[in-house]
Amino acid sequence: MRHPSPRTASLAAASLVLALGAAACAGPKDSGDATSGAQGKPQKGGKLTVLNSQPQTDFDPARLYTSGGGNVPSLVFRTLTTRHRANGAAGAKVVPDLATDIGRPSKDATVWTYTLKKGLRYEDGTPITSGDIKYGIERSFAGELSGGAPYLRDWLIGGAQYQGPYTAGADGKKGKGLDSIVTPDDRTIVFHLNKPEGEFPYLATQTQTTPVPKAKDTGTKYEEHPLSSGPYKVVKNENDGERITLARNTQWSAKTDSERKAYPDTIDVRSGLDSSVINQRLASSQGADAAAVTTDTNLGPAELAKVTGDRKLASRVGTGHFGYTNYLAFNPKVKPFDNPKVRQAVSYAVDRTSVINAAGGSALAEPATTYLPNQKSFGYTPYDHFPADATGNPGKARTLLKQAGYPKGLTVTLTHSNAKDFETSPEIATAVQESLKKAGITVKLRGLEDNDYKDKTKNAKTEPGLFLAHWGADWPSGGPFLAPIFDGRQIVKDGANFNTGFLNDPSVNKEIDAINKLTDLSAAARRWGALDKKIGAQALTVPLFHPVYKRLYGEDIKNVVISDWTGVLDISQVAVK
Incomplete structure (x- = not known):
């Protein structure tokens, strides 16, 4: 991974150990379910809170460095392919997302063709086209939007020299596209690579393949309100991702998306929090924190020892493995x-x-x-x-x-x-x-x-x-x-x-x-x-x-899914009711 892994271990402070000890003695409020809040049939509705230590900055598909469409980003940004949202090894499989399949290669795997599903729409009701995916990829080459994965630049013919649509070409005109990405019609997109790449279906999970309509591109300000292709839209993005509020995208249809469940009505993402505070809040599970999860904060050794000493707390620990x-x-x-x-x-x-x-x-x-x-x-x-x-x-x-x-x-x-x-x-x-x-x-x-x-x-x-x-x-x-x-x-x-x-x-x-x-x-x-x-x-x-x-989740959380692709709880599957 060319960027550091966000999966940070939380080292327990003495104060947190004491706080968890108190929580372990008292136990979370009785939910009537001695096994786990993850049990019970999940239902739509309610608000999910995400408590993370790593800042959710640069909320733009061009700038995000993610695997399998990410976690929070994948609620807003759909990609050509995605990870299968299943537990363990089954979740390490690549599956179609916006596309009808994981890609059709040429004989030597230097040309990959994708066809978009029918009925795909943005949050404003306009149709998603292959041209939007092409443009979304092209803008990821702009210096102003750097930070994303480097593979497309390395693999696409002409990618190493391309500077994105904001930079003027040799003819002095801006807006020039990449000739190695071809869109013969609104539902077809073809990639021409400079060498065989049999793993292109994996690459197509990266957020750079998120569609972005050229008419709605606001450059570096796009992160403030990116146009959603997923089940949730951005209502508010405060302090560069410190707090992101998501609500349902009514234009999203489960008929075109078999992977994301989209149970909660709203999702409140809070980032940049102290890891010990996150674990303390999840352990106590008071108020809104009963319907909270973290996707980047581990239990440290001392914390884990305290948690495993309490049966109810221990039942709210998700275990994940990541490559x-x-x-x-x-x-x-x-x-x-x-x-x-x-x-x-x-x-x-x-x-x-x-x-x-x-x-x-x-x-x-x-x-x-x-x-x-x-x-x-x-x-x-x-x-x-x-x-x-x-x-x-x-x-x-x-x-x-x-x-x-x-x-x-x-x-x-x-x-x-x-x-x-x-x-x-x-x-x-x-x-x-x-x-x-x-x-x-x-x-x-x-x-x-x-x-x-x-x-x-x-x-x-x-x-x-x-x-x-x-x-x-x-x-x-x-x-x-x-x-x-x-x-x-x-x-x-x-x-x-x-x-x-x-x-x-x-x-x-x-x-x-x-x-x-x-x-x-x-x-x-x-x-x-x-x-x-x-x-x-x-x-x-x-x-x-x-x-x-090892990560805690709130006692009202249901439908916990942790795949071997990410090793973290998949919030696209979580229900709070």
């Missing part, structure tokens, strides 16, 4: 990590049990020995090239160090962020430090402020030899997971570089190209899994753990 891997990254250009045996020694020495404990325990993190997440849609293929007990294998590590020319051990530096999250935190760095010490590897910790950490670890010129890293998928497939990290042609010497191991293996690059030609997503997944296993043998990373998301 995300936390790992140690090596820079083979920096000694001693240019020696494969040293990298292998570190791989054997890591004590994943202590790392997982530092990340909050087994309820919040699962051990990883593969780079790809342990989900079928990614092509997960179990392997462990450097097998060790749950607490590591320091003996094997010492043997490899001796073979590498370090019989007395060695000293290395581990770079991490000082930010208090559970991905690259000092606690995890300390756990790694202690486990490597058993193998004779002395680890000096180098903690950086978060922005400095990101700048240094994503710059080819300043990348450290060993550092904590993480990667999340833009959609549930091996493509956006393996290619940015291991495709040698994506090494960036001046700019944001994600190929931390500087791998440029012709056989790996060739296999990536071959998989990209496959339009059978299941067959592609199997190939991604095999490629992951092949790359893993080079010990360019040490997979540590996959996060698990």
Whole structure:
């Protein structure tokens, strides 16, 4: 994921632990249902409140960097395809949204054709056309509306040079479109790509494929009142997404949208809140908070311990899995990590049990020995090239160090962020430090402020030899997971570089190209899994753990759906009555 994951772990403050303890003793008000507010037949009506810590800024489909149409945004913005709104692995499937199918490829997967469903309308009653989707994509190329996913710019013919419809072309005229997007009629749109891309149906879930009528485009002010194609419309957007009020879009029809349920009458989205306050409000579930959810705020270890001690609170915790891997990254250009045996020694020495404990325990993190997440849609293929007990294998590590020319051990530096999250935190760095010490590897910790950490670890010129890293998928497939990290042609010497191991293996690059030609997503997944296993043998990373998301929801919430695509509660399915 080229943007940081919004799935932030909430670290419990002492005051919150006390507050949750009080809530656990008293318990939420008796709803007559001892199991969960998620039980009972969902009905239309009522108001849903969303309490989030991450700001919902730039509420414009061109600027949003989302997977599967996002969560709050997907209530307003429909896309060509979308994620299936189902629990677990079933929710990792791509399905039609505005289009009649997930796309019809040419033989070599360089041309993709979509037909829009009949009867699609905006909130003002005007019809949605293929030309609107073309224009919506084109405006996402404008510098003024930057921030969205980069794939269309990379994949469309002429995309790398296109500057959007607001910039004058060579003829001095504004409004020029992209010739690689063709709309032969109002219901057909055709994409011409510069290389085979069998995963284009996944890309078509991105909010950039949201229709935007040119006549209603107000540029950077469009976010204040974007024209809805989904079940809800924006009534008010305060302070750049700090509070967004949504109401029903009466022009939306469930006949054209089998995915979104749209149970509540109104939705009140409040962002930028303190994570501890969010969890306290959800635990107490008083007043409007009884019909509240969060889509980005986890329970931290101490909070979770308090919540699980109360049966009713525990029944209101949703568990989610998202394609995300936390790992140690090596820079083979920096000694001693240019020696494969040293990298292998570190791989054997890591004590994943202590790392997982530092990340909050087994309820919040699962051990990883593969780079790809342990989900079928990614092509997960179990392997462990450097097998060790749950607490590591320091003996094997010492043997490899001796073979590498370090019989007395060695000293290395581990770079991490000082930010208090559970991905690259000092606690995890300390756990790694202690486990490597058993193998004779002395680890000096180098903690950086978060922005400095990101700048240094994503710059080819300043990348450290060993550092904590993480990667999340833009959609549930091996493509956006393996290619940015291991495709040698994506090494960036001046700019944001994600190929931390500087791998440029012709056989790996060739296999990536071959998989990209496959339009059978299941067959592609199997190939991604095999490629992951092949790359893993080079010990360019040490997979540590996959996060698990634990989130509270209010006691009046019903129809909780959490897919493996997002790992968070899907508010398009939630009912409050």
